[in-house]
Amino acid sequence: MTDIKELLLSRIRDVADYPEPGVMFKDITPLLADPAAFTALTDALAEIAANTGATKVVGLEARGFILGAPVAVRAGLGFIPVRKAGKLPGATLSQAYDLEYGSAEIEVHAEDLAAGDRVLVIDDVLATGGTAEASIQLIRRAGADVAGLAVLMELGFLGGRARLEPSLAGAPLEALLVI
Secondary structure (H helix, E strand, C coil): CHHHHHHHHHCCEEEECCCCCCCEEEECHHHHHCHHHHHHHHHHHHHHHHHHCCCEEEEECCHHHHHHHHHHHHHCCEEEEEEECCCCCCCEEEEEEEECCEEEEEEEECCCCCCCCEEEEEEEEECCCHHHHHHHHHHHHCCCEEEEEEEEEECHHHCHHHHHHHHHCCCCEEEEEEC
16 A cells, blocks of 8 residues: 555645645646556545445545546446536535635535435545535435545645544545545
8 A cells, every 4th residue: 555655645746825825735637647646546446435335436526526437437336426506407405514714515416316325425635524524414415325435635634534523423534645
């Protein structure tokens, strides 16, 4: 596992003062551009999906789509996009949540999740956990079970894990990298 961590870390670029002064942005586009690194990431997340007994993968807008879709294909599972409000046609379920400065809302197609589904949530970064927590609530409201949450990297200093542990109710939270 050390080799994959080193490979992934070597392909993540730090961008200072983006999107605002004082923030060190973790840019994963070099990782996505490297087929060996992207394949290693996809394989590692697909293994987590198998280990959790997931039957579907949810990807959180937007980078969760990029990571979650190939994981679902590799694991032989369905992929469900969780979108920002107003982006999906037809009947949706929505979940509002608070941000540091304001609020946001996410949606999923009402018919995409059902009782008996075991859903692995995938995203690129776990920061404060607000979006992930809202997606967990949304999955449960749809009648499905949360199999776990998997992320490429966790920004441990922001406390997202502690916020999510009660919501996960024993389901695993797997971070390939903790920064």
